[in-house]
Amino acid sequence: MTDIDDSVSHPEDPPRPATRRLPPPGMMAVFVLSTVAWWIAYQANKPLWDWLIYDTIHMSVDGRTGSAVHFFLYDTTKIVLLLAGIIFVITVLRSFMSVERTRSLLGGRREGVGNVMAAGLGTITPFCSCSAVPAFIGFVAAGVPLGVTMSFLIASPMVNEVAVILLYGLFGLDIAALYVGSGLVVAVVAGWVIGKLRLERWVEPFVFETRLDGKVVDPAAGLNWNERVLMGKQEVAIIIGKVWPFLVVGIALGAVLHGWAPQDLFTKWAGNGNPFGVLVAVLLGIPLYSNAAGAIPLVEVLHAKGMAMGTVLAFMMSIVALSLPEMILLRRVLKLPLIGVFVAVVGTGIVATGYMFNAVL
Amino acid sequence: MNIKILGTGCVNCRNLEALTERAVAELELDISITDVTDIADIMSYGVMSTPALVIDDEVVMAGRVPGYDSVRDAIASHT
Numbered sequence: 001m002t003d004i005d006d007s008v009s010h011p012e013d014p015p016r017p018a019t020r021r022l023p024p025p026g027m028m029a030v031f032v033l034s035t036v037a038w039w040i041a042y043q044a045n046k047p048l049w050d051w052l053i054y055d056t057i058h059m060s061v062d063g064r065t066g067s068a069v070h071f072f073l074y075d076t077t078k079i080v081l082l083l084a085g086i087i088f089v090i091t092v093l094r095s096f097m098s099v100e101r102t103r104s105l106l107g108g109r110r111e112g113v114g115n116v117m118a119a120g121l122g123t124i125t126p127f128c129s130c131s132a133v134p135a136f137i138g139f140v141a142a143g144v145p146l147g148v149t150m151s152f153l154i155a156s157p158m159v160n161e162v163a164v165i166l167l168y169g170l171f172g173l174d175i176a177a178l179y180v181g182s183g184l185v186v187a188v189v190a191g192w193v194i195g196k197l198r199l200e201r202w203v204e205p206f207v208f209e210t211r212l213d214g215k216v217v218d219p220a221a222g223l224n225w226n227e228r229v230l231m232g233k234q235e236v237a238i239i240i241g242k243v244w245p246f247l248v249v250g251i252a253l254g255a256v257l258h259g260w261a262p263q264d265l266f267t268k269w270a271g272n273g274n275p276f277g278v279l280v281a282v283l284l285g286i287p288l289y290s291n292a293a294g295a296i297p298l299v300e301v302l303h304a305k306g307m308a309m310g311t312v313l314a315f316m317m318s319i320v321a322l323s324l325p326e327m328i329l330l331r332r333v334l335k336l337p338l339i340g341v342f343v344a345v346v347g348t349g350i351v352a353t354g355y356m357f358n359a360v361l
Numbered sequence: 362m363n364i365k366i367l368g369t370g371c372v373n374c375r376n377l378e379a380l381t382e383r384a385v386a387e388l389e390l391d392i393s394i395t396d397v398t399d400i401a402d403i404m405s406y407g408v409m410s411t412p413a414l415v416i417d418d419e420v421v422m423a424g425r426v427p428g429y430d431s432v433r434d435a436i437a438s439h440t
Contacts (some may be wrong), residue, residue, distance in 0.1 A: 099410050100425060130371035131410050131424075134399055138409040210400065214407040219424025230428050238372070332400075 002297035023225045038085050045081070049074045068259030075251045075297055082169045083162065083243075083293075084236050090161050091235040094126040095228040098220035099135050101125075102152070107142035111195045114148035119187040121157030123180070129157065129326050136333045141212050146203065147195015153330075154346055155187035162239060166296040171303070178357070179313055186317070186349035193345050202338035240277065246294025254297040261305055277311045278354035282347060285318025295319055309361045314354025321346055362439055365395045367403045367423075368412035376426045378411040384433040389440065 007212055024030065049070055050079035053059050059066030094355055102121045106114060127135070132153065139149040169170050223231075295314070303312050334342070364381060368374025374396075381394055382433030397403055397415075406415060414432065421435045 103409065126424075128371070128373070128410075130369060130373070133369070134409045134411065135406055137400065137404060197427045206401070210404055212407060212409065213405045216409070217413065217420045217423045219410050219422070227425075227427065227431075231425055234426060 012357070027225055027229070038081065042078070042081050042085075045077045046074060049077075064259040068255040071258045072251055072255040075254065076248065079169060079247060079251070079293075079297065080244075082165050083240060085144065086165045087161060087236050087239055088232040091126070091232040092125060092228050095223055095231050096220060097121075097125050098218050099125055099127055099138070100216050100218040101220060103135075103138055103142050103144065103216075106139065106144045106148060106152070109148060111145055111147055111192060114145060115151040115188045115191045115195070118144075118148045118151035118191065119155040119184045122152040123159040123184070123185065125152075125156065127156045129329060132326065132329050135333050136330070137207050137210050138212050138216075140203070140207055141210070145195055145226065146200055147191045147193070149191075150194045150342070151187050153193025154321060155184060157323070157326065158183045158187060158317055160320045162243065162293055163296070163316055163320050166293065170300040171295060171309075171312075172211040174311070175285060175309065179316065180241065182313065182353045182357070183317060183321075186321075186346065190342075190345045190349045194341060197341065199338050199341060202335040202341075204333050204335060207333050238277055243293035245318065247297070248294075250294030251297040254301040257298075257301040257305065261301070277308060278314045278351055278358065280352050281311045281315035282318040282322075282354065286314050286322045286343075287324060288319045308358045310357030310359070311359055314350050317350045318347070321350065362390070362392055362417055363395065364392060365397050365415040366412060366413060366438065367397045367406060367408055369398055369400070369403075371411065373426050375410040377414060377432075380426070380429050380432045381414065383429065384436050387433060388437055388440070389437070390436070 022028070053066060053070045053073070054061050059069065061067065102118075102125045105121065106118055109117060136153070138151060139152070140146070164176050164180060167179050224234075299307070299312050299315060303309065322343060327343070330342070331339060364385070366374060366378045366381060367380045368377070372391065378394065378396070385392060385394065397406075403411065403413070406418075406420050408420060408423050412426065413423035414427075414435065416436060416439045422431070427435075
């Protein structure tokens with residue numbers, strides 16, 4: 001554990017052409033034109049389907065089939081546009097950050113401040129759960145305390161761009177902001193608690209023996225704009241390629257419920273009156289990983305039919321933050337009892353958030 | 362010359378490997394590509410973000426799948 005203050009900049013490397021602060025004018029023009037085209041498509045979405053479904057093939061606005069078909073086509077187009085646009089922008093912006101930079105910012109940080117920084121950095125650092133194991137080892141090797149590392153690993157998937165964008169698209173800015181804020185609080189507090197419990201004995205011993213040797217390679221260094229744009233396009237293709245089947249099924253189920261389910265169907269078991277609603281939603285969310293995209297259109301309808309907003313937010317957090325595949329990955333560096341503590345602490349935080357919002361909203 | 366792909370078997374690692382194989386074939390090089398999947402081995406190269414492309418034990422790219430042209434140029438510049 002001697003490489004605490006290793007730097008990720010390599011002044012002695014052969015100079016690469018420095019990244020321009022702003023994209024070249026030609027690329028700028030393409031950005032502006034794409035933004036305008038995206039905005040026109042987004043604005044035209046509803047009039048287009050109104051015209052096609054109601055005016056051209058004359059389905060009834062009040063009929064169930066007509067409104068379900070309209071809901072499906074409109075919602076699918078809207079969510080795909082939102083996902084593509086915002087994932088691209090976020091990926092290009094995030095290409096200026098890297099796990100390696102976050103690691104050197106957190107190295108040697110104390111708990112408390114470290115937890116807050118780790119949660120904040122977790123939301124802006126580009127991070128693939130497939131790199132969770134090397135990142136965990138790298139953080140430990142840099143002297144980042146266990147609880148601070150946990151805050152990063154909790155915030156990174158929880159304040160997930162797909163979840164936030166979909167919440168924004170379906171429930172508006174207030175709810176998306178509430179989700180981000182409470183997600184950060186859960187990550188800070190859960191990481192801090194795990195740190196206080198002093199559970200280093202439940203970290204696999206090889207983690208402390210593995211060294212990050214040589215110069216640390218910073219993937220964000222020296223990228224040019226073409227490379228950043230390529231990363232943005234790849235990310236859009238990867239995420240949409242991964243989520244579209246869930247999205248289509250989720251929106252189709254949502255459309256059916258939208259057209260046929262009675263208005264107060266979920267008020268009873270998932271409304272404000274049911275004290276177990278949040279708990280059930282959080283438990284249901286654990287096996288539903290990577291179906292966040294499919295779950296949200298469904299959740300939109302559940303909310304419209306009476307599910308309380310705190311329950312909705314807790315359900316979303318559980319889907320993205322407590323996932324079986326991630327736990328299986330973390331099992332390579334954490335012993336089972338620590339994974340159990342992780343799930344219990346994060347789960348409790350999410351459940352508490354859900355009840356709090358149900359009480360105040 | 363030796364080429365290694367560092368990665369734990371994720372989709373991006375396989376994509377990078379496919380690009381590298383294509384580049385090696387196009388450049389008509391007779392070298393094999395080695396997969397490095399062990400975490401300790403990956404980290405011994407200073408790599409925390411996978412996938413990474415290593416040519417002659419030098420990390421050329423990490424944490425992303427580059428465009429085909431940059432993979433080919435990186436390999437060509439080492440021959």
